[in-house]
Amino acid sequence: MTDIDSFPIGRGPTGRRSFPIAFRIEVLRRWDECTEHGAKTRLLRELNLSKNHVTAWLRARESGQYTQAMVAAAEKSRNWMDSRDRAELARLRRENTRLKAQVEQAETAQEILGKAFELSCRGSPSARTRTHLRSHRR
Secondary structure, three states: OOOHHHOOOEEOOOOOEEOOHHHHHHHHHHHHHOOOOOHHHHHHHHHOOOHHHHHHHHHHHHOOOOOHHHHHHHHHHHOOOOHHHHHHHHHHHHHHHHHHHHHHHHHHHHHHHHHHHHHHHHHOHHHHHHHHHHHHHO
16 A cells, blocks of 8 residues: 555645646545445545545546556656755765764763773772772761
């Protein structure tokens, strides 16, 4: 089952909503699966569509306007990235690599400082004296 929320719904030049063909096909597939009483109304409310939308799409499907080639092209274009998306993806990957290196460096520094602290507490006579004095004061 296709995630219907992943389809981009845009606005046409007149300001009306514009639905991709793949979205329409998915809505019609779900429409055909609605067999229970009120299921089609629920679907329309869930997707914020009017019955006129679906009726027009049903007529278009019956007249053969939604061919397999169109559906395949719509599916393919849905996963297409433009140059801005590719640039953003590349930037995010670089940032992710940089942040992973920073985390690794911070973890290494924390590990070194922890070992240095342990060594200073164990090996330093002044640390032993301070610990010994604290235990006698109580």
